[in-house]
Amino acid sequence: MDPQTQMDISNLSEADKKDLSQILQNESQKTTIQQSVHQLSDICFKKCIAGRPITSGALSRDEESCAENCVQRWMDTQTSIITKLQSMR
Amino acid sequence: MSLFGSGSASPAPKSGSDVKAGIVQQLQQESAMNNARLLIEKINENCFDACIPAPGSTMSSQESGCISSCMDKYIQLWNISSKTYISRLGQEHKRMA
Numbered sequence: 052m053d054p055q056t057q058m059d060i061s062n063l064s065e066a067d068k069k070d071l072s073q074i075l076q077n078e079s080q081k082t083t084i085q086q087s088v089h090q091l092s093d094i095c096f097k098k099c100i101a102g103r104p105i106t107s108g109a110l111s112r113d114e115e116s117c118a119e120n121c122v123q124r125w126m127d128t129q130t131s132i133i134t135k136l137q138s139m140r
Numbered sequence: 141m142s143l144f145g146s147g148s149a150s151p152a153p154k155s156g157s158d159v160k161a162g163i164v165q166q167l168q169q170e171s172a173m174n175n176a177r178l179l180i181e182k183i184n185e186n187c188f189d190a191c192i193p194a195p196g197s198t199m200s201s202q203e204s205g206c207i208s209s210c211m212d213k214y215i216q217l218w219n220i221s222s223k224t225y226i227s228r229l230g231q232e233h234k235r236m237a
Contacts, residue, residue, distance in 0.1 A: 060159065067156045071163060078167055082174070088225055089178045092218040096186050100213055105190055108212030110220075118217050122224040126232075 095121035183214045 063071065099117035100110075110118070191206035192199075 060163075062159055063156045067160050071160055074164055075167070078171060082171055084226070084229070085171075085175050086178070088218065088222045089175075089182055091221045091225055092214070093182050093186065095221055096182075096214060096217055100210075100217065101186065101190055105206050105209050105213065108209035110213055110216045114213070114217070115220060118220040119224050122221050123228065126225075126228050 091122050091125060094125065179215075179218065183211055186214060187211060 095118050098121050099114050187207050187210035190210050191203050
């Protein structure tokens with residue numbers, strides 16, 4: 052961040068600071084979601100696309116449904132892990 | 141963007157809302173950059189794996205064609221994951237509420 056902006060933070064009113072903190076929180080949440088999408092795409096590309104020669108630039112029907120299922124089952128996996136861990140406490 | 145420090149020659153103190161807008165803009169820019177960087181990194185990794193199993197002294201036209209198709213596929217898959225993940229998050233959120 053450039054020093055000019057940093058110094059000027061003292062000019063912010065309380066309302067501005069509150070507002071900014073809310074915006075920061077939203078951005079941080081957005082970043083978390085984006086990172087999950089990157090992670091999932093990586094995992095699901097390896098599951099659904101890799102291993103066979105790439106002959107076209109379009110996803111086949113099978114690949115499309117595989118990608119969708121991959122995300123859904125990954126989240127099911129996450130849910131079952133959390134449920135099991137909770138039952139073990 | 142100027143080379144030497146901030147562009148505004150007059151060091152008049154910015155108003156609070158200007159500062160806020162500046163911070164938000166910078167934040168969003170950096171976030172978008174980060175998102176793009178991650179996508180490039182993942183495509184590079186996965187498509188290199190898929191298309192260049194045995195690196196030769198030059199990239200063949202077949203290999204660069206494969207990279208191009210692979211990239212198209214990856215972006216489509218990324219869109220599907222994004223849509224599926226976000227709709228699932230919405231469902232879970234509703235279920236919890």
